[in-house]
Amino acid sequence: MARAVRFDRYGDVDVLNVVEVPDPVPGPGQVVVEVVAAAINPGEAKIRAGLLHDYFPATFPSGQGSDFAGRVAAVGPGVGGLDPGAEVIGFTDERASQATHVVVPFEQLTPKPAALSWEEAGSLYVAGTTAFATVRAVSAGPGDVVAVSGAAGGVGSIAVQLLRERGATVIAIAGPANHDRLRGYGATPVAYGDGLAERLPHLDAFIDTHGDGYVELAVRLGVAPERIDTIADFAAVEKYHVRSDGNGAAGTIDVVAALADLVAAGTLQIPIVAVYPLDLVRDAYRDLEHGHTPGKIVLRP
Template sequence: MRAIQFTEYGPPGVVHVAEVAAPHAGAGAIRVAVRASGISPGEIRIRSGEMRDVVPLAFPYRTGFDAAGVVDEVGEGVTDVGVGDEVFGMTTTAARGANADFVVLAAWAPKPAAWSWEEAGGAAGAVETATRVLDRLAVGAGRTVLVQGAAGGVGTVAVQLAVARGAIVIGTASEANHDFLRSLGAEPTTYGTGLAERIRALAPAGVDAVFDCAGGALPDLVAIAGDPARVVTIADLTAAAHGVHLSHGAPADDTGTALGASADPMALHGLSLAVTLAGEGRLRVPVAAAFPLAEAAAAHALSETRHARGKIVLVH
């Protein structure tokens, strides 16, 4: 089968299609014939080498964490799906390899009829991440949350999930994306210099939580929240220096030491909630662009600009 991988750190061009052996579903897992799969911003940083000291790799490294497709193999003990069912879901964080013709999923849910394959292919990682952080921040009805980087793949989903919880949401994005954020239920503002003053104008009583999807602004975000414990980032590796929690779901390394020691529990319950919200018309997965599998390098290049509105996906 075809799979996307890289064998060295470097620019998007190191990503390529390789012919590899197809995986098979073990106990408690399923295999799907992939129709669409997501590009992970975290893997962009891994591929560049930026995170080599945080996430050590064994090459070749196969990319992709979430996918949607048709079940074609069911492992022992799995009773909730059958061959031919349409699902979306994610691999284990250790296995990955979802950017391929076939992938083994460790967690899944039925593909909502309202979602295209492209939406479903990029949904699971964003839903799990957004749910994990919103849970940690205790975002709920009547609380005000600032989503920094609200127009990106995780940000767009986080905004909608927070709105569905009854929260008041402020989202930062470039001005060109402000109407888009309003359509998702957020009050938009621009990022950058003067952010604290703009937030005070929008939320005179202050904000209860800050979800940082962008990175690079933690001092301002901590000042806005009033307490680093009320800020969670998924994008800023300097988090510890600011007393901020960096949320990730990385597994422990094979020695059982630090790599996974600070990982948060995966919020897999978010997948079934997403199905419910999608059926009610309350959750879409905005797709910035869809590329053929063979153009994975171009998809990585677009993600690296950090200006994509929504998820970037590969179609199979």
């Protein structure tokens, strides 16, 4: 039988269990993938804790996870061009990737370039498409000076690199421990905390991946609301009429494929900070929920 992460009530990491589930069977147009790597994401922790019940309620028993990379195990009727064993990157909308196997429509898969590690490939969907959406939302380009809050995190570090790829000057707001890595991405790091406004140059745009007042700061600094995007402060979206483009605005397999090509070419790095076996999913989420995670945490079923 297959195995998958499940929880049957809201709570802390102790509600998570890895249980046996029936082997998935592909229907018409579907593919079963044997998962090799599946990233974990902050939004999943918030859903499990019940913090997003009004927006993304869980139906119990609930699975977890959207990102994955793996090998094709079986294909359903009407699926061509995918043979068993083919290496793919994909996503599921069914909160089901943190498992040994997942079944998805074939349109949600793209070939995994050989140059990508499994961990990188399994981390592309949520963080990568979210970062892509934020960069697109603020219309960043050559000559723009763009600040990114939470710049060392999974989404922030990708956004920094995509901004640089577009020719923007990037001000990366992060703790000093991450400044050298951010300089390596071509950004100018600035420490968060008291006096931040005085340390920032004139800004043309602002990407907020952290929340906690950064949208208000950007408005106060004179950044136009239409060039501010937040994925973390939805109250500020209503108050200041800024943008809130994230995964939902760019979560397509074409974007995943484009990001995979950038990683394969060496243009984009996906920082992997920890890898856990599926059975240690509780430990993986404890690690994530400590905060200030400088990159992606991945499960290896």
